Amino acid sequence: MDKETLRLNLETELKRGVQTLAVLSLLKDKQYGYSLLEALALKNMNIEAGTLYPMLRRLETQGLLESSWDLVEARPRKYYSLSQLGEEMLDELMAVYKKMSKDLALWL
Amino acid sequence: MAIGGTMNDLIERYIYDVKRRLKENQRSEIEKELRMNIEDMLNGDHSEDNVKSVLLSLGSPAKLAVNYKEPQYLISPEMFDDYIRVLTIVLIVFASITVIGGVVGAFFSTGSVFESILEVFFGSLIQSLFTGFGITTLIFVGMEAYQKKHKPEFKLDSLPKVPKVESRKNLRVEIIVEMIFSIVFGSIFVFLLLANYGEFTFVLDANTYEYTGQIIQQSVVNVFVPVVIIDMVLSNIIRIIKFKEGGYTLKLGVAYSILELTSLTIITILLLQPNLFNTGFTDLFNQALDIDFANTLGLTVKGIMSVVWIIVLIEQVVMWYRLIKQEKKVI
Numbered sequence: 001m002d003k004e005t006l007r008l009n010l011e012t013e014l015k016r017g018v019q020t021l022a023v024l025s026l027l028k029d030k031q032y033g034y035s036l037l038e039a040l041a042l043k044n045m046n047i048e049a050g051t052l053y054p055m056l057r058r059l060e061t062q063g064l065l066e067s068s069w070d071l072v073e074a075r076p077r078k079y080y081s082l083s084q085l086g087e088e089m090l091d092e093l094m095a096v097y098k099k100m101s102k103d104l105a106l107w108l
Numbered sequence: 109m110a111i112g113g114t115m116n117d118l119i120e121r122y123i124y125d126v127k128r129r130l131k132e133n134q135r136s137e138i139e140k141e142l143r144m145n146i147e148d149m150l151n152g153d154h155s156e157d158n159v160k161s162v163l164l165s166l167g168s169p170a171k172l173a174v175n176y177k178e179p180q181y182l183i184s185p186e187m188f189d190d191y192i193r194v195l196t197i198v199l200i201v202f203a204s205i206t207v208i209g210g211v212v213g214a215f216f217s218t219g220s221v222f223e224s225i226l227e228v229f230f231g232s233l234i235q236s237l238f239t240g241f242g243i244t245t246l247i248f249v250g251m252e253a254y255q256k257k258h259k260p261e262f263k264l265d266s267l268p269k270v271p272k273v274e275s276r277k278n279l280r281v282e283i284i285v286e287m288i289f290s291i292v293f294g295s296i297f298v299f300l301l302l303a304n305y306g307e308f309t310f311v312l313d314a315n316t317y318e319y320t321g322q323i324i325q326q327s328v329v330n331v332f333v334p335v336v337i338i339d340m341v342l343s344n345i346i347r348i349i350k351f352k353e354g355g356y357t358l359k360l361g362v363a364y365s366i367l368e369l370t371s372l373t374i375i376t377i378l379l380l381q382p383n384l385f386n387t388g389f390t391d392l393f394n395q396a397l398d399i400d401f402a403n404t405l406g407l408t409v410k411g412i413m414s415v416v417w418i419i420v421l422i423e424q425v426v427m428w429y430r431l432i433k434q435e436k437k438v439i
């Protein structure tokens with residue numbers, strides 16, 4: 001494995017945990033898959049489409065997200081948003097994340 | 109239009125390739141969602157370049173489908189190393205036995221040596237390798253399924269003891285291999301005993317000799333089968349305890365010696381009975397070959413039993429030598 005691939009792998013590994021946090025926090029307002037992908041990219045949180053779409057389904061199965069199909073527009077779209085459990089989990093995860101980055105900032 | 113058609117075809121093929129890898133009950137929902145996402149990503153531009161770049165950015169269908177699923181495996185990564193080790197040993201031994209059996213068989217075969225070699229390599233060898241592979245895999249899949257179902261909690265008590273005798277061999281692998289062979293050969297033996305039936309036809313000097321029926325006396329089989337089964341079960345229980353203990357303890361050594369020597373004694377007494385084989389069966393060979401076949405067979409059985417006794421006694425001596433050495437070390 002060359003140095004660049006290794007770095008990319010480590011970076012992906014490092015970002016993986018935070019991705020869920022970012023997705024949950026952007027889903028306080030309902031979004032469909034592609035709009036969420038773009039919103040994440042705008043915030044420099046580039047997640048591959050092939051990773052994000054399955055992740056949304058997984059989070060929904062875990063009860064953190066709710067979804068509904070909007071059939072009114074020309075193209076049907078599936079919108080995702082935080083469930084009650086998702087909101088609670090997001091608050092708790094945010095607290096963990098903030099404490100962790102504060103602690104790490106002290107010595108990293 | 110032609111280009112549009114081809115591009116839609118590409119999208120359909122992509123979706124199909126993802127869909128066919130998913131569980132039946134997930135397919136329609138994921139298909140709908142994926143179609144929507146692709147359309148959104150295309151943003152109305154169905155040109156060849158755009159379709160290609162969107163599909164490429166989604167990555168390979170196989171990888172995408174995997175992301176939709178819970179990880180699945182028959183043998184977990186934790187067990188995989190042991191699986192490969194056991195499999196290697198089992199395959200090597202199965203192959204050796206088949207080749208040796210084939211060479212011996214070739215001597216008695218009526219065909220040419222070349223035919224016999226072909227038969228061993230393309231018939232028996234492949235078959236026995238698949239059998240070994242199948243049995244080993246089934247045992248591990250069974251262990252995996254058991255663990256998945258019962259999710260045994262990790263307990264410090266269940267940690268195996270450090271092997272008493274330092275060895276490069278992996279005790280767990282060694283014991284699983286021993287168990288596989290004991291079960292396979294024990295079962296074959298019991299099966300043969302239960303079948304206990306043969307059809308022999310000889311044509312010698314224009315005379316036809318025929319025998320159809322039991323080979324071994326039923327009364328012997330009736331005692332033999334339970335002895336073999338009990339020995340198989342008990343020796344495997346001892347192996348499991350041996351694994352938990354990290355090797356033989358004094359008590360376990362005594363139990364193993366008693367079991368081995370008792371079952372071997374019973375088997376020897378049974379096999380040395382003068383009426384072991386059905387008289388009809390021995391008479392056929394007596395007449396056909398004009399020899400005292402019962403006597404020859406008796407000598408062969410005695411010969412085989414002597415070899416078995418020598419092997420078992422050597423095994424016992426080695427085991428006790430190690431056990432005594434290890435006990436002295438402890439003291």
